[in-house]
Structures are given as C-alpha cells and as structure tokens.
Amino acid sequence: DAKTTQPPSMDCAEGRAANLPCNHSTISGNEYVYWYRQIHSQGPQYIIHGLKNNETNEMASLIITEDRKSSTLILPHATLRDTAVYYCIVTQGNTPLVFGKGTRLSVIA
Amino acid sequence: NAGVTQTPKFRILKIGQSMTLQCTQDMNHNYMYWYRQDPGMGLKLIYYSVGAGITDKGEVPNGYNVSRSTTEDFPLRLELAAPSQTSVYFCASSYSFLFNEKLFFGSGTQLSVL
Numbered sequence: 001d002a003k004t005t006q007p008p009s010m011d012c013a014e015g016r017a018a019n020l021p022c023n024h025s026t027i028s029g030n031e032y033v034y035w036y037r038q039i040h041s042q043g044p045q046y047i048i049h050g051l052k053n054n055e056t057n058e059m060a061s062l063i064i065t066e067d068r069k070s071s072t073l074i075l076p077h078a079t080l081r082d083t084a085v086y087y088c089i090v091t092q093g094n095t096p097l098v099f100g101k102g103t104r105l106s107v108i109a
Numbered sequence: 110n111a112g113v114t115q116t117p118k119f120r121i122l123k124i125g126q127s128m129t130l131q132c133t134q135d136m137n138h139n140y141m142y143w144y145r146q147d148p149g150m151g152l153k154l155i156y157y158s159v160g161a162g163i164t165d166k167g168e169v170p171n172g173y174n175v176s177r178s179t180t181e182d183f184p185l186r187l188e189l190a191a192p193s194q195t196s197v198y199f200c201a202s203s204y205s206f207l208f209n210e211k212l213f214f215g216s217g218t219q220l221s222v223l
Contacts, residue, residue, distance in 0.1 A: 032209075044152070044212075098168075
C-alpha cells in the first residue's frame with residue numbers, strides 16, 4: 001500500500017524552479033518525509049528530508065504543509081543535470097526505505 | 110572513496126543457470142540491502158541485513174538467497190535463473206534505518222536472463 005502519491009512526470013524549463021509535489025495524507029506524527037532522486041540508471045541519491053519544518057540544503061528546499069499531508073520539493077534553478085526520477089518516501093526510520101514509482105522530471109533547454 | 114561496490118556490472122544468464130551478485134562496502138555500515146528495479150518501476154526490496162549473521166526478507170525474496178558473514182560483504186545468490194529476474198540490481202548500505210540520509214547505493218548490476 002503506497003504511502004505517497006506523486007505525478008508520474010513533469011517538465012521544467014532550464015533555469016526555472018522545479019516544484020515537485022507529493023501527497024502523503026495518511027502520514028503519522030513520527031514519520032519523516034524523505035526525497036531521493038535517481039539519475040538515468042544510477043543508484044538513488046539522497047536529497048533532503050524533514051519532519052514538520054521546512055528544510056533547505058545546497059541541493060533543494062522541502063516545504064511541508066502545516067497538516068503534514070503533503071509536501072513540495074523545490075529545485076530553485078533547475079539544470080539539465082537535474083533530469084531524473086524523484087522519489088518521495090515516508091518513513092518512521094525503523095524499516096528499510098520503500099521506493100514508489102516517483103516523478104520523472106525532464107528539464108528542458 | 111570506494112563506498113558500495115557491485116560486481117559484475119552486466120551479466121547475461123541462460124534460464125536455469127545460477128550466479129552470485131557481489132556487493133561490498135567500506136564504510137563500516139551495519140545495514141545492507143538488495144533492491145531490484147524493473148524498467149519504468151521503482152525499486153523493490155529483495156533482502157536486507159542489519160548485521161553480520163542476520164538477514165531478513167523484503168518485498169520480493171522468492172528466487173534469491175543472501176548471506177552476511179562479514180560486515181563488508183552482502184552477496185545475492187540467484188538459483189535457477191528465470192526471465193522474470195531480468196532486472197537491474199542495486200546494493201545499498203547505511204548505518205541504520207534511522208540514518209536514511211546516509212543510505213548509499215552501488216552503481217547497479219544489469220542482469221538479463223534469456
């Protein structure tokens with residue numbers, strides 16, 4: 001049973017912000033939201049995670065709604081190298097990560 | 110920095126053959142994982158291990174076996190290969206389930222069973 005819902009694909013113009021949504025309406029109070037991405041056929045790579053507060057690092061920003069039922073990953077200035085599949089994962093941190101199908105982001109020149 | 114190393118990168122098997130996919134990590138991680146990824150799909154967990162001598166089944170363990178005799182190595186064994194096992198296999202490691210920001214993946218093994 002999927003804990004998250006993501007659009008299957010999105011496009012973004014190079015240099016613009018890419019906003020990737022994730023719905024996790026059944027999230028519980030002690031579950032974190034993690035984002036990973038997978039470039040072409042490489043192994044997934046960690047991007048960012050959060051519990052309640054918005055988070056920012058050198059790669060991206062994570063905005064979590066106040067009710068925590070959804071979140072948005074923001075890549076502020078998308079480049080062609082950001083073309084990848086992005087996975088939103090909800091976890092308590094007591095089991096292995098479960099990867100859904102993710103969102104395929106295409107950054108277009 | 111080697112990280113997680115998988116061998117081989119590519120392999121073609123005939124139906125019914127067996128093989129072992131090798132995975133080794135040099136980060137002293139206790140937790141190791143095997144995932145498979147079919148075209149256009151997300152990763153599915155096959156087996157995982159929380160330490161030497163301890164293994165557990167994931168979502169899709171049928172047709173596979175694992176062992177964990179050392180902290181560094183976590184080989185995945187395919188017995189009697191079937192076309193349904195054609196996939197890309199990823200090994201990963203981490204300190205624990207809690208530290209998912211430090212879940213590191215190998216570069217994958219592309220396996221075709223014909």
